[in-house]
Amino acid sequence: MLDRNTAQEIIKKITGQCKFYAQARITSSQQGTTRFAKSEISQNVAIADTTLTLIVYDGKKEATVSTNVFTDEGLAQAVKDAEALLAHVPEGEFEAFLYSQEAVKEAPYTGALARAFGVAERAALLKEGFAQIEAGYTASGALVLSQSVYALGDSKGAFRYLQGEEVNFNTVITHEDGTDGAGACCSYTNTPDVVAQFAKAQATAKAARNPVEPTLGGHTVVLSPNAVGDLMYFLGIMFNAKAVDDGMSFAAGKLGEKVFGENFTLRDDVNHPDLMKMYFDFESTPRQALPLIENGVVKNYLYDNKRAAKHGVKSTGHSLGYAGGYPVNMVVEAGDSSLEEMIASTKNGIFINEFHYTNFVNPRNLQITGLTRNGAFLIEDGKLGSAISTVRFTGSLLEAFCNITAISKERELVSGFGIMLVPAMRIENFHFTSKA
Numbered sequence: 001m002l003d004r005n006t007a008q009e010i011i012k013k014i015t016g017q018c019k020f021y022a023q024a025r026i027t028s029s030q031q032g033t034t035r036f037a038k039s040e041i042s043q044n045v046a047i048a049d050t051t052l053t054l055i056v057y058d059g060k061k062e063a064t065v066s067t068n069v070f071t072d073e074g075l076a077q078a079v080k081d082a083e084a085l086l087a088h089v090p091e092g093e094f095e096a097f098l099y100s101q102e103a104v105k106e107a108p109y110t111g112a113l114a115r116a117f118g119v120a121e122r123a124a125l126l127k128e129g130f131a132q133i134e135a136g137y138t139a140s141g142a143l144v145l146s147q148s149v150y151a152l153g154d155s156k157g158a159f160r161y162l163q164g165e166e167v168n169f170n171t172v173i174t175h176e177d178g179t180d181g182a183g184a185c186c187s188y189t190n191t192p193d194v195v196a197q198f199a200k201a202q203a204t205a206k207a208a209r210n211p212v213e214p215t216l217g218g219h220t221v222v223l224s225p226n227a228v229g230d231l232m233y234f235l236g237i238m239f240n241a242k243a244v245d246d247g248m249s250f251a252a253g254k255l256g257e258k259v260f261g262e263n264f265t266l267r268d269d270v271n272h273p274d275l276m277k278m279y280f281d282f283e284s285t286p287r288q289a290l291p292l293i294e295n296g297v298v299k300n301y302l303y304d305n306k307r308a309a310k311h312g313v314k315s316t317g318h319s320l321g322y323a324g325g326y327p328v329n330m331v332v333e334a335g336d337s338s339l340e341e342m343i344a345s346t347k348n349g350i351f352i353n354e355f356h357y358t359n360f361v362n363p364r365n366l367q368i369t370g371l372t373r374n375g376a377f378l379i380e381d382g383k384l385g386s387a388i389s390t391v392r393f394t395g396s397l398l399e400a401f402c403n404i405t406a407i408s409k410e411r412e413l414v415s416g417f418g419i420m421l422v423p424a425m426r427i428e429n430f431h432f433t434s435k436a
Helices: 004-015 074-087 112-115 117-130 192-209 224-239 240-247 305-311 339-342
Strands: 021-035 040-058 061-065 138-154 159-175 182-189 215-222 267-268 290-294 330-332 346-352 354-363 367-372 378-379 383-387 389-398 402-418 418-435
Touching: 004 040, 004 074, 004 159, 040 117, 040 240, 061 074, 061 378, 074 418, 112 138, 117 138, 117 192, 138 192, 159 192, 159 339, 182 192, 215 224, 215 339, 224 240, 224 267, 224 367, 224 418, 240 305, 240 354, 290 383, 330 378, 330 402, 339 402, 339 418, 346 354, 354 389
Parallel strands: 215 346, 330 418
Antiparallel strands: 021 040, 021 138, 040 061, 138 159, 159 182, 182 402, 215 418, 267 290, 267 330, 346 378, 354 367, 367 389, 378 383, 389 418, 402 418
16 A cells, blocks of 8 residues: 555655646555355455546646556656646636645554455455355355555645555345345444354345235334435435535525434534544545534534635535535434334334435435335334335435434444444334335
């Protein structure tokens, strides 16, 4: 991986050649993926890539080029291309926003995951997991180690550096007789217990065989953290100040208003110990920890520099380098229940392990639609009953998050827009609209 000194030297070298104010961003990634099918490892792939993006400014004009050629000649050519392009682009709305040189916390990096989930270690874990698969079932999926470096700097000497790592695991266990039943367990976490996830998926697969068709209409649902995380993605991206300005967000004009139930609180928290430690955004601005929803009330929008300038406020440090601000460290406040207690206290309902193909119908009222997948069951007299076949839901999260009747005290890390920490939830009157 690209170390700090090398990244800084490259950025200093390329920005120092520019006639105009320049910013440079380096993204370097290394990914080791072990895929498996029919309970056997089928592929092991290692991919590495490093890209530098150079942005040069002249007044209100800006030009961007990218390169993965890091020789002296390659860097010089990128500068030449950017400045040639700059001569032909029209003026924009803003002059350059200088990269912040304000001190930020340094995110620690230990390399522990790289040691625990190397090629040999991934193979050993999968072998142990395969040993739990019962006769007549097979497992498919992937175990992935991702390492990344992000560095940025400018021609005035600003510099930021971050090195991180993450492990993702997913598996689907199916029966060989071709029935619709399938079990799945998706784990997006820094320390997945791969063997335990196989056992959980096997149990789900056995229970999910021979599903029945559910009735359509409103149901009480108990959602796993995985399913809650899928919904939270669509909620979280709507705090982007550009989406608010464009009238494409439910939150437009709602700042300070109560739009969800009092038991629902959401924040974006870079300081949370379990989440990504990127203390600056893609414009070098220190990232703020902010409440987004507090006891049902909309509290903040998320800004990059350009959108903040339009409103006469400061950037919140949530830029991804384009189109406003986005949350990458979402945390839903825990409740006082447990997943088991939610199910036990539900007379009739549906448990949903995972959603699939979820998308917006209308972002202005947070209406979304999607399918259930990999482990949805009837709840009958407080116990999980028959599995249900795939069914489509359609509804507004404005309504759903006003109908939360229980939230678990346990939370899980789920991959979404970044990494989020979310609990399980019970929601009333959740609408299923068609069968697959």
